[in-house]
Amino acid sequence: MSRIFITGMGLISAIGNSVADNRIALSEGKCGITTLKLFPSKYANLLPCGEIKTSTETLRQQLNAAEPGITRGTLLALHAFDQAIRDGQLTTAQLTSFDTALVGGSTVGGMCLTDELYGDAQKTVNGSEYINSYDCASMTMYLQHRYKMNGIINTINTACSSSANAIMYGARLIKSGLARRAIVGGADSLAKFTINGFNALHILAPAICTPFDEDRKGLNLGEGAAFLILEKEEDIVNKKTYAVLTGYCNSNDAFHPSSLSPAGDGPYLAMKGALETARLAPGDIGFINAHGTGTENNDLVESRAMLRLFKTVPPFASTKSNVGHTLGAAGAIEAIYSICNLYHQEVYPGLNCGKAIAETGLMPVDLYKKISLQHVMSNSFGFGGNCTSLIFSKS
């Protein structure tokens, strides 16, 4: 079976509008989580978020996306998608080919326009320009239409593991012969819907999140988008490659709609399954980009699952302390961060963890370091018990 390489990447988050900017910010331990500057919410000054400091209007102009009905989430997706196809040097012929797939992940999709959606649902005439944009799939449908794509187009919603599953799905489409290449990723913008939802669950931190700290107080929401180009080894001629996608596994925790089982069955099975797909032993993993949301439940359970699987838990950290939890985009954003780890042979500091969780004693990496890495694991766990782990290997 031919190996699947990452040949292009695009990314926008609260710490930068490109992969290069994100890497610099991660290396310097920068945090993009602040009070809200652009997004209107009652909680703007109360709940810090990983907001992208580029306005929707500016994004629209920069991306030359003047059509009515385009949401911020779709603009973020377009931004990352454009970068990825440029970086991966995909030609128009390749983009429009019947064997180029597009797989996106999103949780709120067009529902980021909470107030507009509520308004339209009350009307019987004169709907807003967004009337056909609220769907979760509106982002991939826009990209398909804009680039006249003809291959398989799909959107996955498994909550916070959506775009990790999009990456896994793209790889499987290529392996099965349903696609020759796949553009995979995800996007989510901040939304009153999610801010209020997570707030109602009492899992939003009142200050900047502290993943894996004994006294962690919850997560910060973020927004962003990331896309990656997946191609088969034999199709890659004179082209740079970033990494090989060697492992993936999707497993369900089957415990509770919004919290993980005490022993972390889902996370354990996802990580274990990803190792099996990659034919690797636990000791081969050099670094883990943890899901690490900063909630009491996730960080403890994820730590337990890591201890269950690894004799010695490899160095790990959560980049959610840099960009917040970007929900449907998180899997793809963190996949790119993991690939940066591998490609540049370096690890970035997890921020704000002062004291290890007493039960586990696990401390995330807290300093930038050059380090020799062969295989990096990236974890994504979502509501509904939807757990997915990916493994990237040095190309």
Place this chain on the structure above:
Amino acid sequence: MILNMFYIHQTTCISPQQTFPDADISVLHQPTGHQLKAIEPTYTGIPPGILRRMSKSVRMGIGAALPLINQLPAPDGIIIGTANAGFEDCFHFLKQIVEYNEGLLAPGSFVQSTPNAVAAQLAMLSHNHGYNITHVQLGLAFENAMMDAGMLIKEHPGNTYLLGAVDDISVYNNALNLLAGWFKNELSAVENLYELNSPGSIAGEGAAMFLVNGNPAKAIAQVQAIGAVHSGDVGVMERQLKFFLDKHLPEGEKIDLLISGENGDNRLLKYYTACEKMMPGEAMVIRFKHLCGEYPTASAIALWLACYILQKNPIPPHLIKKSFPVKAFKNILIYNNYKQVQHSFILIFGMD
């Protein structure tokens, strides 16, 4: 394309007609206004405390799936296609946000609002730790779910999966679709759906679930291939249908039965007419949207109907658009179009 994608061994369906637990579609149930609402059964097997908190889409999806998932050996994974599951709760929460101006809100409907609630709750109720996914590509959500099932079975030849689709009419998605002109305002009788020559269809809902694997023994049907088109251009759709049939229909064979997604929206009729004209040889043509109404994953009902027919159930006259004497249905094609730009072809083989 994967050939021999998978075999269907069992299927259930909750729809606006009498389809669950036993099916009798000889007598048509009529719409209320412009909506065909599902006949919900008494849900046995869902703990009452959990049932009370479920929205209709989650209830229907789980109600239809439980008889299949509770069998031994348990399925190795759960694959759901849906566009709207959880929407009802989503709007419920949205309403609270706006009306209480982001005040103190109860999280219940937020947790239930994600489309993955059906697959997730099924995993929870049946303690299924296997592959679990929710495809949400609107009018192609179920087709993508089928593709996923086909790949999984190729990757893990011995495995069995629960594959299904569900969508419901919620107050809000109904309002949005009406506002966008996708539904007729009123329909006196479902039999008239195809005769009105006006824009818009009738709102519908339903859940159809399938147990699928790679084993042909005692199977009901074989799903051979799936194709999708993303274009409003009839010519593009015709070219891709021809390509699909040339590639997947065995040499010298014809389509015996076309299950058409025609939905009474005169803006979409040209696609269905084009498809009918392209059938190689004479095909019997049946329609099904008057049974279930229009919704993003209605093609799952068409697949259920194909299984129903392949199990030698009689085809009631109200389904038939074009009759043609057929001894046995060997090759069945489902053609569906959602909101003009999402088309799908599903090729099904009957078992010998």
